[in-house]
Amino acid sequence: MSNLVLVEDAEGIRTIRFNRPEKKNAITRAMYSAAAEALETGDSEKSIKVFVITGTDGIFTAGNDMVDFMERPPHVGGGDVPPVERFMRALIGAEKPVIAAVDGLAIGIGVTLLMHCDIVYASNRSTFKTPFVDLALAPEFGSSQLFPQMFGHAVAAELLLLGNVWGADRAYQTGLVNGTTPPEALMDMVMGAARNLAAKAPGSLRAAKKLMKRPPEDIHERIKHEGGLFNEMLRSPEFAEAASAFMERRKPDFSQFG
Numbered sequence: 001m002s003n004l005v006l007v008e009d010a011e012g013i014r015t016i017r018f019n020r021p022e023k024k025n026a027i028t029r030a031m032y033s034a035a036a037e038a039l040e041t042g043d044s045e046k047s048i049k050v051f052v053i054t055g056t057d058g059i060f061t062a063g064n065d066m067v068d069f070m071e072r073p074p075h076v077g078g079g080d081v082p083p084v085e086r087f088m089r090a091l092i093g094a095e096k097p098v099i100a101a102v103d104g105l106a107i108g109i110g111v112t113l114l115m116h117c118d119i120v121y122a123s124n125r126s127t128f129k130t131p132f133v134d135l136a137l138a139p140e141f142g143s144s145q146l147f148p149q150m151f152g153h154a155v156a157a158e159l160l161l162l163g164n165v166w167g168a169d170r171a172y173q174t175g176l177v178n179g180t181t182p183p184e185a186l187m188d189m190v191m192g193a194a195r196n197l198a199a200k201a202p203g204s205l206r207a208a209k210k211l212m213k214r215p216p217e218d219i220h221e222r223i224k225h226e227g228g229l230f231n232e233m234l235r236s237p238e239f240a241e242a243a244s245a246f247m248e249r250r251k252p253d254f255s256q257f258g
């Protein structure tokens with residue numbers, strides 16, 4: 001694969017980097033396929049505990065490559081699973097935690113994909129824009145449902161109807177991002193959180209994420225599902241290690257678990 005998507009594994013963290021700065025990291029079909037592959041293989045590889053998705057200096061991504069897009073318009077949900085859909089399915093379906101590190105421009109799917117990450121950190125020079133209506137298109141990948149859920153209808157309309165540009169402060173205030181930092185400190189912030197997650201019990205993280213991603217349901221139904229997973233985890237070797245570590249007054253070591 002070309003170097004337009006760089007994949008690097010270190011300390012249990014797989015970093016997937018959009019690397020096409022001369023085109024503002026606009027994402028082509030080949031890039032979606034490479035990023036999808038990295039997520040799919042990483043999700044089933046025991047040594048990988050966490051994903052980080054990022055871009056390059058000052059550019060997260062300008063979204064879909066417009067040229068590519070016009071050459072082969074993807075019909076998402078149309079049955080043939082275009083690369084963009086494969087990528088978003090891999091992201092939405094990832095059992096392991098995903099952190100996004102946004103520095104600079106995030107446009108279109110560069111914002112949409114953030115909703116499907118678990119944690120988002122952004123540099124304070126970042127900007128966020130979903131110009132779908134401005135391009136005479138429509139919202140994508142659940143954003144028409146998830147944005148109003150996350151921000152309320154009126155605030156979501158700033159992005160999806162007005163096509164406003166949000167700065168990092170607005171993104172933080174609305175809850176689109178978890179934290180902001182000067183650009184030079186971004187990767188430290190992200191890698192700190194990634195290392196923190198990578199050291200946790202992976203089965204427990206998967207269980208918590210799975211529960212958080214369940215659609216809203218009757219609270220008693222939810223309690224039943226939580227109870228099932230809680231009971232499963234109580235019998236797991238991961239819990240045995242956590243309990244022993246507590247009794248022995250040491251830090252648990254979950255590194256052998258995948």
Ligand code: COA
Nearest residue numbers: 022023024026062063064065066067105107108109131135
């Ligand atoms: N698809 C394809 N190429 C893109 C692109 C995209 N989404 N975004 C930027 N580029 C390309 C430009 O065509 C240009 O290529 P060139 O140097 O060969 O002419 C290069 O990246 C630099 O972009 P440029 O527009 O010159 O930089 P800028 O700093 O003036 O503006 C943007 C940057 C991102 C604000 C502007 O390019 C833009 O609005 N892009 C479209 C973003 C968009 O609408 N994305 C949603 C798609 S659904």
